[in-house]
Amino acid sequence: MIDRATIDKIMDATNIVDVVSEFVSLRKAGVNYKGLCPFHDDKTPSFMVSPSKQICHCFACGEGGNAINFLMKHEQITYPEALRWLAKKYNIEVEERELTAEEQKEQGDRESMFIVNEWACQYFHTILQQDVDGMAIGKQYFRSRGIRDDIISKFKLGFALTKRDALLEEARRKGYKDEYLVKTGLCYTGEHGTYDRFAGRAIFPWFNVSGKVVAFGGRKLDAATKGVQQKYVNSPDSEIYHKDHELYGIYQAKKAIVKCDCVYMVEGYTDVIAMHQCGLENVVANSGTALSIYQIRMLHRFTQNIVLLYDGDAAGIHAAMRGTDMLLQEGMNVKVLLLPDGDDPDSFSRKHTAEEFRKYIDDHQTDFIQFKTDLLLKGVNDPLRRAEAINSIVRSVSVIPDSIVRSTYLTDCSRRLGVDEHTLITQTNKFIAQEREKPTTERPQDVQAPDAQTTSANDVAFAVQVNATAEVERLLIQQVVRHGEEIIFDDLETEDGQTVSMNVAQYVDYEFGCDELSFAEPLYNTILHEAVEHSANAGFRAEAYFTQHPDVNISQLATRLAIDNYQLGRGFEMKHSGHTLRQRVQHLMLDYRYIIVGERLKTINQQLKTSAGDMEKLRELMKAYMDTSKIYQELGRQLGRN
Structure with missing residues (x-):
């Protein structure tokens, strides 16, 4: 377990711009930074990072929070794991006692699997660096491929001993435990027991984007591959690894991708390693699988520009063809490079200098x-085959989401193919229309459209009322989060005749107490009570306190409340004084009372309609209605409403 003092030390050292930049390409936007949101399919930068507030927020999907919230959501890790990640980044020592059996269970299988993988990688x-067989067999293999020692260390390459249960x-x-060795795929259980999956193979660890070991690839050495179809064995899918979600080399490449604003996509492990040796570090591999939407979106966080760098044989051409449309559809700028037939990046790099x-x-x-064009139209004279090829090119253009980019490509196509641009535009529009006409997925069962025959005017009115109440509550708690510690009354006279000074949080709490009110949203009440409780603490700042709160739900809510939906330039920023802040909070309290009293009036009115035969109750209800109406009218007068 991590103590509070260490947590505070970690949080003090953390810079959210540094943390988010590990996963998202950020660009300066005024006093803040912007990038593509990693939590949804973002086409335009909607993810804002505020260095002054130490928070991030997406204006499209609403995700955000502090650095810990970001890591927990992005990496699917627990609160302690996020703290350890930050401690490692900022070289902060975390001393932890050994977890009890109950605590280990709470950490869950995922963390145990990551721990086992990390140990196996090391x-x-x-074995490769120090064992006799590891150096004689494994290291010799890597050196025969021209892989330098520094690259071996960079990618944590390894070797598995030939004994079938050496790792076990x-x-x-x-x-x-055997359970986690099997769950990670390091071992498998056969008829006669449990054995190592990678025995006698050169090992290529897979790191996810944050540097955690999620899987391994093992290659049979050259001398053992004669007649063997399966040279490579990879970890099976597990709770921490899905092959179509990961890219080999992404952890080692991400900074170079951002710096170069471009990524090279190759096919295999050794292709990635060979390019690193040439000084080209912005390279990843999908390792023989079809390029997936998850992999494309991961890359899109870092750059929009991708070069498909494949072998010039039939398999390489097919791989380039099948990935192009998906990349274009996700807004990527695609270029293709096929190496001379018979060469892959690994073999080509060994024949040429890095330059x-x-x-x-x-x-x-x-x-x-x-x-x-070169692939489909080279040497084609048949009109029908030529038309099919042009249709294929135009179909690829039609999936590009940006209309200006699409139009530019069509103009270029017209010039290159010798086809009238208007004809290409017409055909593109047909393809787009066909795509739109495809049946969409069914509406989720828990989000049903309202039935027009059963939705009454009262239902609509009630929904509007609920929304109004929720909005005023949100605005009130927003003032508590943003300005909770700021004094707005120096000489407020309370009901018992005392004169006191009050900050925003204390004033809202006092007003609620006078009328026995509370927020409908439980988290709002928690925030209000903690703000009042800490008001007396020297140096207390509500916004910093709640956005960095250890409760993930509170910190995420506070982040949303701390962020303005629209960012104004410095010359247009609205300044507030204690006087304007007091007016704003008082007005919101009047609004809240006005809504609550209005709801009471409606309740009494409903009771009057159902109590026609009980004269005593009618008199009580009429008196309550008149008294409540006076309060309602007075509140309306103060708010300037009829």
Whole structure:
């Protein structure tokens, strides 16, 4: 467990811009930073990071919070895991006692699997570096591929001993459970027992975008691959690893991708490693699987520009073709580079210097139109086949979401293909219309459209009333979060005749107490009570306190309340004084009372309609109605309403 003092030390050292930049490409926007939101399919930058408030927020999907909230949501990790991540980043020592059995259970399988994978990664790497067989067999293999020692360390490459249960025995000796060795895929259970999955193989660990080991790839060494179809064995899908969600090399590449504003997509592990050795670090691999929407969206957080760098054989051409439309549909700018037939990035890099490799890439990459034109129309004279090829190119253009980019490509297509631009536009519109006419997924069962025959005017009126109440409550608690500690009354006279000074939180709490009111939303009440409780503390700042709150729900709510939906330039910013803040809070309290009293009037009115035969009750209700009406009218007068 991590103590409070260490947590405070971690939070004091944390810079949210540094943290978010690990996963999202940010650009300066006034006093803040903006980027594509990593939590939804963001086409335009809607994710704002505020260094002054130390919070982030997406104006489109509403996700956000402090650095810990961001890490928990983005990496799907627990609160303690997020703290450890930050402690590691800022070199803060975290001393923890050994967890009890109950605490280990609470941490869950995910954390246990990450711990086992981290240990296995170090185990394989140590075998490669220090074991006699590891150095003689494993290291010799990597060196035969031209892989330098610094690259071996950078990618934590390793070697698994040929003994079928070497890792299993060592893991048991270290106290790791068979359950997690099997769940991670490091071992498998057969008819005669449990065995190592990667025995006798060169090991390539998979790191996710935050640097956690999620899986492994193991390659049979060259001498053992004759007649063997399956050279590579990969970890099976698990709770922490889904192959179509991950990209090999993303952790080592993400900073270079942002710096270069471009990413190279290759096919295999050794292709990534070879390009790193050439000094091209902005490279990832999808390792033989079809490019998925999850992988594309991960890359889109860092850049919009991608170069598909594949072998020039039939398989490489097919891989480039099948990924192009998906990339275009997600708003990526796509270029393609096919290496000379028979070469992949690994073999090509070994035949050329790093400078020659970089020059070849710069000189030979083409946009997707040229790639498809060369591929589909080269040597084609048959009119029907030519029409099919042009249709394929236009269909690719039609999926581009940005209409200006789409129009620019169509103009370029018209020039290159010798086809009238108006004809291409017409065909593009047909493809777009066809896509729109495809059946959409059914509406979720828990979000049913209202039935027009059963929705009454009273239902609508009630919904409007509820929304009005909720909005005033939100605005009130927003003032508590933003300005809770600010004094707005120096000489407020209370009901018992005392003169006191009050800040925003104390005033709202006092007014609620006078009328026995409370927020309908429980979190609002928690925030109000904590703001009042800490008001006397020197240096207390409500906004900083609640946006950095250890309760994730409170910190996320406070973040939403602390952020303005519209960012004004400095010359247009609205300044507030103690006087204007007091007026705003008082007006909101009057609004809240006005709504509450209005609701009471409606309740009494309903009771009058149902009590026609009881004269005694009618008299009581009429008196209550008149008294409440006077209060309602007085509140309306103060608010300037009829």
